[in-house]
Amino acid sequence: MNHDFPFFGxxxxxxxxxxxxxxxTDTFSGLTxxxxxxxxxGVDGVVMLxxxxxxxxxxxxxxxIAWWAAGRRVxxxxxxxLLFLWNLQLWQATIxxxxxxxxxxxxxxxxxxPIGILGGLSERFHRATMPVxxxxxxxxxxxxxxxxxxxxxxxxVSAMFATVIFSMPPAIRLTILGIRQVPRELVEAxxxxxxxxxxxxxxxxxxxxxxxxxxGINQTIMLALSMVVIxxxxxxxxxxxxxxxxxxxxxxxxxxEAGIAIVILAMILDRVxxxxxxxPGA
Amino acid sequence: MQPKIAVKNLTKVxxxxxxxxxxxxxxxxxRKEIQQRTGLTLGVADVGFDVAQGExxxxxxxxxxxxxxxxxCLNRLIEPTAGQVLIDGEDITVLSNKDLLALRRxxxxxxxxxFALFPHRNILQNTAFGLEICGMxxxxxxxxxxxxxxxxxxxxxxxxWPAQLSGGMQQRVGLARALAVDxxxxxxxxxxxxxxxLIRRDMQQELINLQARVKKTIVFITHDLDExxxxxxxxxxxxxxxxxQIGTPEEILSSPASRYVERFVEDVDKTQILTAGGxxxxxxxxxxxxxxxxxxxxKMEKESFYSLFVVQRDGTLEGYVWADDMGRAIEQGDKQIAxxxxxxxxxxxxxxxxxxxxxxxxxxxxxAAVVDDGGRLLGTIVKSNVLAALSAGQSDHVATAxxxxxxxxxxxLS
Numbered sequence: 001m002n003h004d005f006p007f008f009g010x011x012x013x014x015x016x017x018x019x020x021x022x023x024x025t026d027t028f029s030g031l032t033x034x035x036x037x038x039x040x041x042g043v044d045g046v047v048m049l050x051x052x053x054x055x056x057x058x059x060x061x062x063x064x065i066a067w068w069a070a071g072r073r074v075x076x077x078x079x080x081x082l083l084f085l086w087n088l089q090l091w092q093a094t095i096x097x098x099x100x101x102x103x104x105x106x107x108x109x110x111x112x113x114p115i116g117i118l119g120g121l122s123e124r125f126h127r128a129t130m131p132v133x134x135x136x137x138x139x140x141x142x143x144x145x146x147x148x149x150x151x152x153x154x155x156x157v158s159a160m161f162a163t164v165i166f167s168m169p170p171a172i173r174l175t176i177l178g179i180r181q182v183p184r185e186l187v188e189a190x191x192x193x194x195x196x197x198x199x200x201x202x203x204x205x206x207x208x209x210x211x212x213x214x215x216g217i218n219q220t221i222m223l224a225l226s227m228v229v230i231x232x233x234x235x236x237x238x239x240x241x242x243x244x245x246x247x248x249x250x251x252x253x254x255x256x257e258a259g260i261a262i263v264i265l266a267m268i269l270d271r272v273x274x275x276x277x278x279x280p281g282a
Numbered sequence: 283m284q285p286k287i288a289v290k291n292l293t294k295v296x297x298x299x300x301x302x303x304x305x306x307x308x309x310x311x312x313r314k315e316i317q318q319r320t321g322l323t324l325g326v327a328d329v330g331f332d333v334a335q336g337e338x339x340x341x342x343x344x345x346x347x348x349x350x351x352x353x354x355c356l357n358r359l360i361e362p363t364a365g366q367v368l369i370d371g372e373d374i375t376v377l378s379n380k381d382l383l384a385l386r387r388x389x390x391x392x393x394x395x396x397f398a399l400f401p402h403r404n405i406l407q408n409t410a411f412g413l414e415i416c417g418m419x420x421x422x423x424x425x426x427x428x429x430x431x432x433x434x435x436x437x438x439x440x441x442x443w444p445a446q447l448s449g450g451m452q453q454r455v456g457l458a459r460a461l462a463v464d465x466x467x468x469x470x471x472x473x474x475x476x477x478x479x480l481i482r483r484d485m486q487q488e489l490i491n492l493q494a495r496v497k498k499t500i501v502f503i504t505h506d507l508d509e510x511x512x513x514x515x516x517x518x519x520x521x522x523x524x525x526x527q528i529g530t531p532e533e534i535l536s537s538p539a540s541r542y543v544e545r546f547v548e549d550v551d552k553t554q555i556l557t558a559g560g561x562x563x564x565x566x567x568x569x570x571x572x573x574x575x576x577x578x579x580x581k582m583e584k585e586s587f588y589s590l591f592v593v594q595r596d597g598t599l600e601g602y603v604w605a606d607d608m609g610r611a612i613e614q615g616d617k618q619i620a621x622x623x624x625x626x627x628x629x630x631x632x633x634x635x636x637x638x639x640x641x642x643x644x645x646x647x648x649x650a651a652v653v654d655d656g657g658r659l660l661g662t663i664v665k666s667n668v669l670a671a672l673s674a675g676q677s678d679h680v681a682t683a684x685x686x687x688x689x690x691x692x693x694x695l696s
Binding site: 183185186188189190191192193195199203204207208 | 357359382383384385386387388390391392394396398400401402411412414415416463469
């Protein structure tokens with residue numbers, strides 16, 4: 001049966017996108033290469049830094065952070081989880097994945113915060129961003145990998161690019177929500193005392209939005225982690241790389257080991273970042 | 283003297299464009315008709331009043347009458363659609379954004395119904411908020427916030443969080459926050475409405491005490507007539523965005539301008555609101571200690587009184603004399619009434635509520651004397667004055683019920 005559209009030929013959407021991406025790649029290749037170099041150097045640097053000391057030093061350091069941010073129980077869990085990963089001989093892969101996730105999250109948050117604040121303050125901007133966010137979140141994450149490669153080449157930076165786009169929306173959405181749900185009367189009180197928009201933002205709206213924004217960042221970290229296996233397909237390495245290798249070699253045991261490692265890492269990151277948001281105030 | 287705040291033809295229309303509603307308003311349509319015809323809501327309609335320096339002006343009305351919109355137009359939290367708001371003679375409706383912020387920082391303090399304390403700041407930081415906005419150094423603003431907290435009786439709570447305080451205490455913080463910036467004008471939007479009745483009365487009394495010290499110009503919004511009568515030097519009564527009556531509490535109680543106001547004031551315990559000064563009569567007929575008994579008796583006969591108040595030349599109340607005693611004095615050949623002056627009369631200050639008078643007059647055969655702080659006689663009150671004042675505004679609009687001859691002869695003197 002013929003399923004061709006009867007009235008006119010196929011709209012060449014894919015050609016347009018290809019042409020557009022080619023143009024972008026050619027025009028901004030200098031820039032993308034530079035970004036690529038800076039980011040991959042940064043990631044490599046941090047990975048080296050964390051790989052250099054013996055694992056127990058790093059584990060203790062993370063336990064300290066967990067204790068400060070989320071208390072004793074999370075700290076104990078962190079130590080147990082990381083010791084287990086060390087034992088499974090996944091230490092190096094864990095370091096790589098953790099670094100990649102934290103870098104991607106940092107970039108995503110750095111972009112998401114200002115956008116979210118704008119969306120929180122301006123109803124019009126909010127309405128304009130919504131469809132874009134829907135697009136970013138529902139477009140299958142694999143698709144981002146395809147243009148990432150011509151931009152940044154195979155490897156970590158392309159993986160980060162796709163991860164940033166895929167994981168950014170919750171941070172934007174929850175920043176918008178956090179600012180919009182600040183009680184109207186508090187904003188009015190700030191207005192009544194003659195606060196400028198900057199004073200209102202930094203003294204009232206943002207501080208009150210922090211727990212919600214942190215929930216968004218937490219979601220972003222979780223989404224970034226979920227991208228590590230996909231990112232491994234273009235050579236990002238790390239725990240995702242272990243999973244990818246196990247898939248290709250049909251080694252379910254190894255696959256589960258790496259998968260469980262991702263789960264443990266996710267739980268540690270989740271518990272620690274969740275508590276940070278709830279900490280200040282009362 | 284120039285009023286502190288002058289509101290002129292102030293109108294607020296919600297919805298865009300507001301012109302059709304303005305036109306209908308000028309033609310005299312009410313809010314409901316304008317809503318039906320244009321879909322626009324008339325929040326405040328052609329309101330005008332002055333507030334004097336140091337005065338407490340209460341804006342009162344039921345919810346939806348536009349009072350909250352009105353108070354927000356005073357500092358432009360809501361932009362007025364038409365009309366003027368003059369603060370110290372300066373029209374603030376035309377100020378640029380920058381000047382408006384400066385004006386809010388320097389002249390206004392605002393207190394909110396649900397307190398609107400910042401949950402992420404402790405009590406001291408909340409109180410210092412306005413000063414922080416003005417850019418004051420931390421040490422100085424915390425010192426001034428401390429003083430403001432002392433003023434409302436909350437010293438010692440600086441480090442507590444808002445959620446740890448009771449409603450009454452939270453609103454004290456709200457008040458302290460407004461007072462800390464030392465504003466000329468306090469805007470209080472249903473400030474005590476969220477408090478339970480006992481705490482509410484305490485806060486009202488405290489505001490009155492505080493006002494005696496700080497002497498701010500206060501615009502106070504409420505839906506509670508008792509509160510309005512207790513706090514207000516004058517009351518603006520609103521309905522459907524318009525002003526129904528402006529007057530002192532006594533004026534509103536004794537001569538309600540319309541059936542609407544009347545229904546409002548029906549349930550009020552007037553004995554608490556009406557004062558001796560408000561219902562007293564002039565003491566037209568008086569005797570001097572140097573008067574002869576015949577003169578005194580003549581004055582009494584002319585007015586059909588049995589007794590007469592005696593005052594010094596400067597108006598200081600000396601006492602009273604009985605007609606019977608005057609008769610005896612004439613028989614004895616006394617030249618002056620001084621020896622016959624009685625001093626067991628009842629005196630009250632002009633601010634005494636009528637409720638105290640009822641008790642005083644119940645077992646007294648002579649009128650109560652209203653005297654000022656210096657002991658000078660301001661006026662007199664007989665039972666019929668009290669009854670007339672309490673019944674006024676219920677069946678008729680007459681503040682002063684007619685006095686019958688019987689009243690006078692039985693109760694003596696006026």
